[in-house]
Amino acid sequence: MATQTIDTGHEDLIHDVAYDFYGKRLATCSSDQRIKVWEYNVKTNIWETVDTWKAHDCSILKVTWAHPEFGQVLASCSFDRSVRIWEEQENEPRNSGRRFVLRARIQDSLKYIQDIEFAPNVLGLKLAACAADGIVRIYEFIEVNDLESYTCIEEFEINPGNLTKEVEGHSCISWCPSRFNTAMMVIGCGKEAKIFRQDGQNKWQAYEVLPGHEDTVHDVSWAPTMGRLVSYQLIATASKDQHVRIYKITSDRIRYHAELLCSFRDHNVEVWRVEWNVTGTILSSSGDDGKVRLWKASHNGEWKCMSVLSYDRQSESSEI
């Protein structure tokens, strides 16, 4: 496991990194209110910026790429309570600060937006955003050529009638990436993570609860089902209670069942992020301990820590 460090030039904390669909570009967003898009230069073996621009008026918490069939589109959300949609202008020179233009500035929330994610591309260009007060909004961009016109097609409270205060609530969201299921999301809010689906009236409703969380759920991630048999799906959660949890979701065509497959306390501090790789076979988690841990299922289906990437050494200590 080789590691190459990037001197990002961000002036404060980086809160998210995101690869594009093809894995060739990297977007970073930071508290310094800037987004940077990077490309790897194969000749010089260094990461070069495509552009850097001031994207928000406060810390940018998440950045995510839309599927390339919709163009080079980025969405970002921030502590300034807005979600913004950016599109690349190929004709603008690199590093001009103008290469990504603001297409939409969505300022519906009264609290800051904690997480955003584009829906699987088969559902069209849709973006789910969840705010600190526990309200989830789903936006649809009907005309891909006209990202300025969007509609909020859905707005629902995660815990109906129980809006959380900004500083107490924490919500996170992840779409079910499978194109074969009905549209589903796993949403973490406060100390609970639940699976949401549309009911008969096309209203988003909470269904199964992922049991066992003892403190705020910081992140949820629905594993891609690439290849895996239809019989089950995986969801990972990161929690303030220092645990990484993996849930197995099984379906009997009528209901889904969420079962805690395993939980790990290796980080021993707050865990902030969980993220699956593209094939859904390796889970990465990171927390306040300055380490990224990688988890993989062994032959007998038991999940184990495969390797650790640590702040100090930046080198692997493979344990498998």
Place this chain on the structure above:
Amino acid sequence: MTEPSNYWLFRPATPTPSSPLQSSTSVGGPSNTSPYSTFGFTSHSTRNQGLEAKRDLVKVKVNNPLSALSASPDQTRVVVGGHQVLKTYRVSEKGVREEANLKYKQYIHKQSISDVKWGNQYSKSKIAAASNNGYIQLWDVGGGKGKLDRTIDEQGRAINKICFNPMQGILMLCAFQDGLIQMWDLRDRVRPKITFNGRANSARDVQFHPSNSNEFIAAFDNGMIQKWDIRKPNNYERRLFAHASSALTVDWHPDGNKVASGGVDKIIKIWDINSDDNKPTEFIPCISAVARVQWRPNQVDEIASCSFNKDNRIFVWNIKRPYIASYFFDEHEDIPTGILWHDSHVLWSCSRDKTFIQQDIRTNSHRQIDLLNKCGIGWNVYDELAFAIDKPAADLNQIRRSPSASDSGIVEPEIRSQQKTGVSFMTMFDYESFKYLAENYMISTDDILNTCQHNAKIAWEAQKFRTSQTWKIVQLLFSNDTLDEEEKIITNSDNKQVSKCITENFYKHVDLPKEKVLDGMQENEDSLSESEESDEFVTDENREKENVPATQQPPPPNLIKMTSKLVQQTLKSAVRPIWNHESSMNSLLEYYAEQGDVQMCVTLVLVLDERLNVDKDTVERWIFSYIELLHRFQLWIPASAIISSCKIPSVREKNQESTTIYTTCNNCFKPIINSHNGFWICDKCQKLLNPCSICHRIVKGLYSWCQGCGHGGHLAHMQEWFQKKSECPTGCGHYCA
């Protein structure tokens, strides 16, 4: 005196210890020894840093929105003003008690107070209240109950701000909406002493220097801030083009050298007022327009700010970390309009939500950094992991806790981010071999045996030795012939040595005792490709040499797991095998699916097709996943090949998407609709579309045209023409050749 209806007192469940020092200082008289003892900065807090008692959160509700507040010089009382309200409160550790309700019917009724200030020294019992409709009222609150001292009528000129001289309290500055700044000597009841004209539009804020009573600074609507000396009333001493739009607020740092300004352009800027530099030394970008700023006492680099619109929060920034607020208060339900530090920890504020709030930064504030995650991870399709990770929290805690802060339990925020960012390359996924396989696998054929043979060879060339073996075994399973004939097929193939080796391998492994096989399995329970990485590359020349060590390697357990039982049975029975493909194939597919190797699954499914009994949904899912993977790798040709050779309708449809090309008439620009004329003639203008310039007929087939003038026609005709001429055949005058 207390009105229960508008009296709120909130106490936390756990009583906070009160220090004897605090009580003595808060009751003590005005502190005038220190030059910093102005505008809410009290000298006593310097001595008692970290020892001040924590104050309870107190909310006092009034009947109307508040717009300004000011504290008495001894910090025991506060005056709040707003729409038809002007009240003083006595604030102590016990709570807040209303003292005087200052009403003066004639003026108060229809006016809204824009600013209130409590005087000092000479004017220590005076309160000045300015209104939007041009009155300044001076109240005397010396005797507890307020008494109107005088009213200054400014003939309807709206007043934005007032300010008392911190040294003597005799001089009072008023900033007017029309851009003038007046200075009153309170001893003169008739007319202002000096009028300063900043020659800018509205004066938004004005403030005396904290220790030099001759200097003041003013903020204007055109974004300028000006420094004046009252001894030179004709012109300003210095001006700074501070903000892109209105400058709304200024605040001198207690050291007298720095000035903070805030404006509609959402930036707090810090200026060194004594240097000639026209650039701010620091700046803090805020979420919304900045209405008020105030330096935090005893914290050299910290400043509080509140918003002009939209935001109900009061932020406390460290100018060394401009992007993440050190603290914020979220108690108000509407925009805060006035903020005031009672001491270095306790903040008083009033708001449009009709409340005055006392809050303690140690108990009532939130740290923005606590709400933010300090790490990010992202995967790409090549199994590269991008990360941004922060220094471990345990280390940070040791650094963060400065000795003074540890007493009060406050963890000082880290000034700089110490994150590391990078990309980690996993060795688990081998893109090159994936690509090689994707491009070279045979996927559609009638001859299964040869296809397996071919694919095994391809896999071997891609150094996927185990995958190669799998293909061999599949070949074996699906050969309807005896083992002998099977052997023959293999030896006939071009890479016979390899095949032989594999077959040998195969039998050897079969002969191994079962326990050994299981051991091997546990040892090698990592992913397939990982162990393959360790295998050395086998070139055509040295393959034969490699055979020997290859056979000595531990058995590839995964294959054995799936087939050993079957083969053993077969060998034991020593009769012609009745291959039960289904179960072993299913477990084989299941294994690869579990490994995330959809490439193998899809290729197997496409090659073996009906011979497999796999759930249709599963197959569809695999194929879609594989296509997505190929798309992610930008391997369009293999992806298209998969789509074309797949028999599932929903997959095949993918190649039928977006195949329509819309055309418009090149004459009238109306869209061409396929009518009885086909696409050759425009229905609207009844003309041929792009006819040949020479024969004037429809061009079906190759159309050649000049990029310069755009005329063209049949390739043959154009060739003929340009052999002789160089001009365009239409006569447009362009020399095409």
